[in-house]
Amino acid sequence: MSATALIAGTGALPRLLAGVISGDWVLCEMEGFPSSVPGIEPVRFRVERLVPFLDGLVDRGIGRVIFAGAMRRPRLDPELFDARTATLVPRLLQAMQSGDDATLREVIAIFEDWDLEVVGADQIDPDLxxxxxxxxxxxxxxxxxxxxxxxxxxxxxxxxxxxxxxxxxxxxxxxxxxxxxxxxxxxxxxxxxxxxxxxxxxxxxxxxxxxxxxxxxxxxxxxxxxxxxxxxxxxxxxxxxxxxxxxxxxxxxxxxxxxxxxxxxxxx
Missing domain, CATH: 3.40.140.80 (LpxI C-terminal catalytic domain)
Structure with a gap:
């Protein structure tokens, strides 16, 4: 069974899921949005370096990703983009102009381009x-x-x-x-x-x-x-x-x- 990445934002949900995820998993946090999950050192990432982050997940044997918790749209620094992540910017900007749901759909699509399965919190804990x-x-x-x-x-x-x-x-x-x-x-x-x-x-x-x-x-x-x-x-x-x-x-x-x-x- 492949490992799981919990990409955690703020609020109670990441902490609740951390207690029920089965198998090996890693905690990931977008810089500036610390989670409520205690006692675990997270893998931190920036949107401007998204491709190296995705490559790192694959290298760690991650096959499944859960997004949980609140995150605001970060302020992006153009000088921090690496060349490969920069190629994703047109996709993200076009989606962001349509609203949050369109943006999140595009984020899911990008993760799936790396063969990472995105699953919902309710698949991890149906009682939620x-x-x-x-x-x-x-x-x-x-x-x-x-x-x-x-x-x-x-x-x-x-x-x-x-x-x-x-x-x-x-x-x-x-x-x-x-x-x-x-x-x-x-x-x-x-x-x-x-x-x-x-x-x-x-x-x-x-x-x-x-x-x-x-x-x-x-x-x-x-x-x-x-x-x-x-x-x-x-x-x-x-x-x-x-x-x-x-x-x-x-x-x-x-x-x-x-x-x-x-x-x-x-x-x-």
Whole structure:
């Protein structure tokens, strides 16, 4: 069996996967984006030196790659490109102009050019992706209607490769996810709680889902204890998501947080 490379960004997911990867594996980090995986010296790389990094993975006997955790687009230094990596720049720049999903698809394609199999986090730990059902709490009919509305908004956002989340209360969209991410979306919703037309009506729902047609091996949306805390701070009734399409991180802690704050968790 070939070895695995865990290309880790920030957040809880790399640490969770590090505990369940079978066989030989190495930790890799893009410079400037340290992971949360403790006690392991990573192989660090820069995009400007991507080809030597890929060659190094192959030389190490790596055959499988997992991308996990958050990474922002790095600032590239033209002077650091080696000649072979420079030939990939037109591919990457063209993809980056189309959005995050197009960029990540091109990244996957480049890794596959080196015969590296890219696998999703859910293939390593299927329990990270819950199937349909209410995990805790009791969404009302009004919550279900808000979740339906939010799902339609997320599908529209995803079709133009913008975001994977939306906050809806009483049928009105309070916030959508864009480049700053889920935390920023929920902070915005928290600042604008007064926009609900009926203060005593439905409190609202945050909904998350992959983009339509997204390659689900990379950049699946995620939910964790911090999401619950921020949803509660925004005055929302709960969190809903597309069943089978969202990573539930630290499941026990996330459920405990939701129960303590009176929020529902619903895989739709």
């Amino acid at each position: 992706v819950p199937g349909p059902g209410v995990l805790t709490g009791n969404p009302t009919n009004a919550d279900a209607a808000d979740a339906d509305r939010a799902a339609a908004i997320v599908a529209a956002l995803g079709s133009v490769d913008i975001g994977q989340g939306a906050v809806v209360a009483q049928g009105l969209c309070l916030a959508v996810e864009a480049l700053p991410g889920t935390d920023a979306m929920l902070e915005f919703a928290a600042l604008h709680q007064g926009l609900r037309p009926n203060p005593d009506g439905a409190r609202g729902v945050v909904f998350k889902a992959p983009k339509p047609g997204q390659d689900r091996r990379i950049d699946l949306p995620s939910i964790g204890p911090e999401t619950v805390k921020r949803a509660a701070a925004a005055g929302l009734a709960g969190i809903a998501w597309e069943a089978g399409g969202v990573l539930l991180l630290d499941r026990a802690a996330t459920l405990a947080e939701a129960e303590a704050r009176g929020l529902f968790l619903w895989a739709r």
